[in-house]
Amino acid sequence: MSGLYIHIPFCRQSCIYCNFYFKNGRKHVAEYVDALLKEIELKLNKNSEAIQTLYFGGGTPSFLGNSELKTIFNAISEYVHPNDLKEVTLEANPDDMTASNLAEWKEMGIGRLSVGIQSFFDEHLKWMNRAHTAEEAEQALTFAQDLGFDLSLDLIFGIPGSSLEQHQFNMEKALSFNIQHLSCYGLTLEDKTPWKKLIKTKGYAKPDDEQGAEQFKLTMQYLKSRGWEQYEISNYCLPGKQAIHNSSYWKNTQYIGLGPSAHSYDGVNRCWNVADLNAYVEALNKGILPQECELLSDADKFNEYVMTALRTIWGIQIEEMKKRIDDITPTIERLEHYVSKGMLIKNEQSYVLTDRGKFYADALASDLFIA
Template identity: 35%
Template structure:
């Protein structure tokens, strides 16, 4: 699992620096760190049952409730509390917890801060850890959207990713979610060992046939410290091929575009404006509080992250202390650079005025190289073309020379 970044020690009471602004749109991420098995490619902060060291799934909603109370106290010192525009349960596998536990945590957030009118509330779900009754309970409890971890429709690709679900269950989960009145997203991963372009096309066609509201498609990244990285290093599996992954991305954009989806961020497509508002808030630099072990938060230019292990998280909160391990206070230049990194990835684009003079001069060359949309540039925004999305890192390097 990836290590946490360095930073200054966070105060035990969790209080933010005096003068921290708390006026941006606000949301929350609730991390559920439990998995039945760990997928070989995953470096997320997750734990199987034999790794919990005394922490328990049953006790977890109570631990989160303590952090919610802390957050209300800390943010209440900055001014009027802001209602949550978005809530996102991620993991791990949130649906390993009973639906009632997820609803209880949502109620805790709602009681502490309130939900904005029309708030988006998303739960990530593995196909084999949710059923029709659970989805109906989530909807009755205030959840509006479910994100289904499909990953692939091809059994040998799922096996390469250590995914345990039956691909034939995914359409059932999508149908159950739709019957419950939930918006539906499906998540895909491309570039797994042994996956051909034909395999990927099969997965894309299967996803489009289910007609979800939203599709995410992420290139497989080999993270250090994972089982997949070790197997590639030993020569047991081939590393992802960059050219093949580029072809897979182009296939995704073509297939999803033909099916009525529009890209709004490099790895995300939506129908009928059903963008994932929570994720878009990250790319726009909004504020959020991340609850749970290893969760990251950002409020008014202050970023912090919690201790990683569920037992350490539980123990700090039980002792009346903040679970935050460290933090950093971002200066204006760092915040500007981060806006360039993030907003150059989204379809609404990056305001050219955010760039330094050399970066602004680079825009014409990016248009000439067909990496940035010329019409958008004339309107004062940097929007990547399809080629620019494939070469997003190169675009950023030219915007931030």
């Protein structure tokens, strides 16, 4: 199976914490769509593996006009058999989720929306420079649930100055809608973000690790108490409603990425498109794919597997490690060490993070990496 990711690199305005590749405004949309159609023709193959998931990510895919979205859909549909398709997701922001847009998206075949809510408090939305208000978010979700979309919401915790009660309210409010999936991300300070600059120039608050950890703990406890499954460190769902497309990343299966900065993986090579719209358009105008690729070594494949699998409910499988390297004895020793520290649980054929271990997942993964 293959997943197809389409990166739409346009946003209405810049959220202060964001380090994704995007441009503000719609000025270059037409050139982008022309180039994307060329990339579709060059990269997709009618005889390759069946495409089972489509994921429009960004940037803000919902910011694109519906006529452009339809053009992209039509071009892709030549390579996708409707019977193969299991999931079509559009990332959407509440300010774009008008009743008429939602109806058009539904007609195009979009069944699932991943909605960037982040918080139901206007003070948080303003601080993050989000383009919507809490009221708009509630209105958008009401429209979307009434139209029967599968809904996944993004929430952010660890916002400086936010309280545990506010975080609990955000989760309760999210669950008051008919949603099936929730991604809860801890706010992190990344390089080259407006937030980093604002700390220096305007004295913005830095992240508070202790507050972030408390809110992460509350997230796990609260959602578990409501019957939600934490199937990946930042992702929770109702039983059976795991995101199919995103799960393909976490299970190390193949996917194809289109658009500036998008990544692809065919099981052997990892490729990444240039994160620059001008360079992307120029290359495709010359009939060249704007990508670089690297052949993954056994160590790369092992490390990637460990990094992603460790974060999931399925954990690190002994058989999967053996497929990637010959001698797993030193890794098993390290894994057993973390079992003795209460950070991992050993099942018959796998090692899975405990709730305590989930606070240290990244450090634990890098300790398991091989050279």
